Each structure stands twice: as C-alpha cells, then as structure tokens.
Amino acid sequence: MTTADSAVPDLKNLTISVLGGTGPQGRGLARRFAQAGLTVVIGSRTQEKGAATGAELAAATGGAITGTDNLSAAEAGDLVLVVVPWEGHDQLLESLKQALAGKVVVDCVNPLGFDKQGAYALKVEEGSATEQAAAILTESTVVGAFHNVSATLLEDPEVTSVETDVLVLGDEREATDLVQALADTVPGMRGVYAGRRRNAHQVEALTANLISVNRRYKAHAGVRVTDI
C-alpha cells in the first residue's frame, strides 16, 4: 500500500487465529472474518473439536477457515485473538507464550461473575484480562478488543450487518490500527481506538451492563461511540 495508512498491513495477507474459537463468541468472530475473505484458523482445546468447527464454518461461509488445537492455531496465526473463558485464561497464555512471541495478540476476554442478580465484574489482580495477557506475554504486543459484541448477532447468518463499535485498547499505535482495521472488515462493525491497556478493565466489565440491558430490553445490545 502506498497510501497514508501504509503502516497497516493488508489483512488479506495475514492469518487470523481465534483461540477458543469453538465457543459462541469465538465461533461468531471467526465466521465474520471468514465471510470477510480473511484466512482464519480456529483453535480449540482439542484438535478434533477445532477441526470440526472449522469445517462447519467453511461449509457455512465458503471462506478460508480451518480448525485445530490452540497451540497449532497460535503458531499458525499472524494476528491471534484470545476468546477463551476467564477461568484458565492465565494458564493457557503461559502455555502459549513462546508460540505467541512477536505477534499481535488480541484479548477479548471478559472477567465476569454471575449470580441471581445477573452479571458483575470480577476483580483482576493485573487490572483486567488484557493487562494480565500483557503481563504474561511479554514478547507479544497485546491489544484488548471485541469485548462487547453480541455472540448471538455474530452467529446469526440472517444478520448481514453487525451494528456496533469495537472499542480497541492498546499502547502500540500500529497494533491498535491493525485491530481497528480487522473490526472494519465486518459489515456494520467499526473499530474505535478507546485508550491504553490500563483503561481496558471498564470496557471488559461493561459487558455486565450490556447483559443487564439485554435482560431488561430483550435485546442484543452493543455500543456505539457518538460524535466520531
């Protein structure tokens, strides 16, 4: 590219890996990226589960998407999304530290608890899942994003446009630009820079509020930033 945004590499030349890609959120994101024409590798706890979901999504989208285990997916990806449960987040990243070195890692994890009154934010020693990932993956560039996107909408083939902003948190401009560009590949979605990693906690925790909104309004809520 010779344009002003030449710092953003062409996403079509990159492999996008989605760790935890067999859960609703990861599967939904992988589906949308494959539909957008990107090369996607799903990671799962087992090679078999990953491969099965990859094959399903390839059939559903006609896209370049395959699946395998999390380690192989981490190794295959140029840009690696982490969409795993909060429980075990740290151990998984410890185990993938070498495979993820030198890469942009996008943490999409919301540390939430649930009780009768609904969802609430869990305390995280490092401040947020994104900061925990950055603390573990010292040789990767960690960005936080895709926290507030409804899995239901992502997975619904009838939804042609996912009308929401993706708040992108990070300290390295090239990496946040890249992740914004990734969000922009999905129709209706817009990547918005929303601050440094130290301000990731509240974006992760805001998902608890959106769950309250969904319950009250029977919706699949997301957020848009106004005036930009």
Added chain:
Amino acid sequence: MTTADSAVPDLKNLTISVLGGTGPQGRGLARRFAQAGLTVVIGSRTQEKGAATGAELAAATGGAITGTDNLSAAEAGDLVLVVVPWEGHDQLLESLKQALAGKVVVDCVNPLGFDKQGAYALKVEEGSATEQAAAILTESTVVGAFHNVSATLLEDPEVTSVETDVLVLGDEREATDLVQALADTVPGMRGVYAGRRRNAHQVEALTANLISVNRRYKAHAGVRVTDI
C-alpha cells in the same frame, strides 16, 4: 398520569437540584433541564456563586432556574443530582445526609486520575462513586447516571440535540425509571437502564476511555446502546 408508566411522577411537579452546579458538567445539565421546562436549583460551595450561575442560566434559557449553596439546594430538591469533584465527594455527602434523606439522589461523579498519558480510573474502596454515595446516604435512594455526557456539548447553546444515551444504574426500579425520564426530557438524550449499582464502576470509569477517544478523534464522544 393514568398510563402504564404511572409509577413515574410528573417531572414538572418536582424540583431538580444540581449540587456542584457551577462546574461545567453541572452547569450544562442544569441548563438542559431548565430548557426542558423543569424547575431547577443549582447548589454551589457558596450561596453567592450558586446564585450568580443560577441568574446567568435563567437569563440564557428563560427557564425556572435559581442558585444557592449546596445545603439549601439539597433541601429544596425532590430529585438531587451530585455533580461535584471526586475529591471531597464523601465529605460533602456526609454533611448533606439528613437533607437528602427520603430523596432520590443521582450520583454523576467520575473518580478519575490524570497524568501525561491521559485519564485513568481511580480505585474506590466502595467500588464506585455511586456505591460510596449509597453507603453514606443510607436513607436516600441512590442512582448513578449522566457520567458520560460531554459538558462541552451540554453547555453549547448551538447544540440543540445532545445525541447520547445516559446509562442509569440503580437497584430500585421506580428511581431508575424516574432518572431515565429525566434524561429523556433533553432532546437527543435517552435514559437507558444499564444495571445495578454494583455495576456502576465501569460506567464511571468509561469516561476515561471517552477522554482518550476525544483526544484521538478531536471529538466530544458519548455512547449509544445499540439494538434497543
């Protein structure tokens, strides 16, 4: 009212007090409520400052707005907004505990710190400013709201429609309904129920992200909730 929402008292019969109403955010909210035809009393640290700002806004809006000290404003209000700096928030509320008993109190305070890298969320022992207010004002009904609304837009007389949602946090349905109705009186603004008080922290802290957005995009950012 005989409609289904008869639980919401007619805001026109209530006095809306805005403590800290001489700062940009409080002044901006007071201006908009006065423009909407509501009766507004501004509170300030001194009676003189409050009265001066009240007179200015009465002249600017032609509305029913006056100003006085914070204690007199707290006593005068049926619905009382707290729009004071985080520093001193607890002492002020302690001093007004009796005056605010039996009332709906809307905490609008964002506990933020600032350094060279911008804004960040401060740790609050009670979890959030809203929860701190609830811990102190045990005889009031505390709601959190109006955290993410741009003071610049509120204060700009050229801005006829303030295009943003107001996330309303609280544990008592009648009170959150009332505060949503208050937000709805301002053209462009929409009150959205966004969860219980325990989920107020991230909404307060999200203001740090909006400050990052404003810096990056040269904007006066707010939030909209999608799909509702």
